[in-house]
């Protein structure tokens with residue numbers, strides 16, 4: 512499975528279709544603009560090639576561009592690696608541990624997931640990335656992560672060039688008057704004079720490229736940190752999400768076990784600090800934005816937590832009038848209710864609650 516679709520086949524022109532999508536178009540556009548403007552700015556104005564520093568700087572810029580594009584195209588064209596259609600585990604008994612994908616007509620190998628966009632089961636799937644218009648998974652995780660590291664570094668270098676170009680070119684031309692800032696574009700005071708003067712178009716292009724470079728540094732840099740977390744935990748984004756869901760479900764189940772059924776013995780208006788329920792109830796009203804619920808004598812409530820004089824829970828609604836209302840949940844005074852004597856089976860979710868979920 513390792514070599515499965517791991518080689519870039521240039522005869523496989525179908526893969527080139529991946530470029531026709533907003534993600535790659537924008538990403539490649541940003542790379543093209545930033546690197547071109549950075550090279551033009553350095554060569555013409557900020558750091559000419561005849562200086563040693565200028566040459567090194569130029570080579571570095573080309574280097575960033577090549578490395579970024581190499582990893583970007585690798586991530587896009589090598590792809591994540593798909594589980595072969597109709598795949599079965601070698602030992603047929605192992606299939607009992609695996610899920611089956613009806614679309615791919617195959618068992619899902621451990622850590623693989625079906626991607627709806629790719630319409631295939633993806634090995635060790637992390638996520639479907641619109642920027643490479645492909646999934647990020649087993650085979651391209653490394654190039655993808657390298658791209659996420661190199662892109663911000665290259666952008667920082669470019670941003671430095673943009674800022675220094677604008678600063679050195681504009682410094683002598685700025686004049687500050689009363690309430691106005693003037694830029695005198697005709698007077699370049701640089702020795703020796705650059706072949707092409709730094710005009711308004713160059714200024715606009717540099718400023719635009721600077722915006723792109725800073726935006727990319729922040730956005731892609733954040734993605735890199737998220738990706739590093741994923742790698743250090745050895746848990747794909749999907750796996751973290753599944754774990755979180757399981758944890759939430761567990762907590763919900765716990766809550767259901769702890770909940771107690773109460774019967775309403777006194778009406779309650781739903782007021783925040785009710786005057787007729789005793790002075791302690793009045794003064795200990797919970798300080799939250801969570802709602803209060805109105806109670807009517809004879810109703811049932813499933814309480815999940817409480818304070819000394821207040822309880823929080825769900826009203827067990829009568830099926831006849833709950834159409835449209837999914838649930839009523841909130842705080843109510845403890846002295847308006849009494850524990851159901853009949854309740855030996857509180858650990859089972861009562862009928863009403865099951866239906867409302």
Ligand SMILES: [Zn+2]
Pocket residue numbers: 612613614615616624625626630631632633
């Ligand atoms: Zn599948």
Ligand SMILES: [Zn+2]
Pocket residue numbers: 626627628629630633638639640645646647
């Ligand atoms: Zn995908």
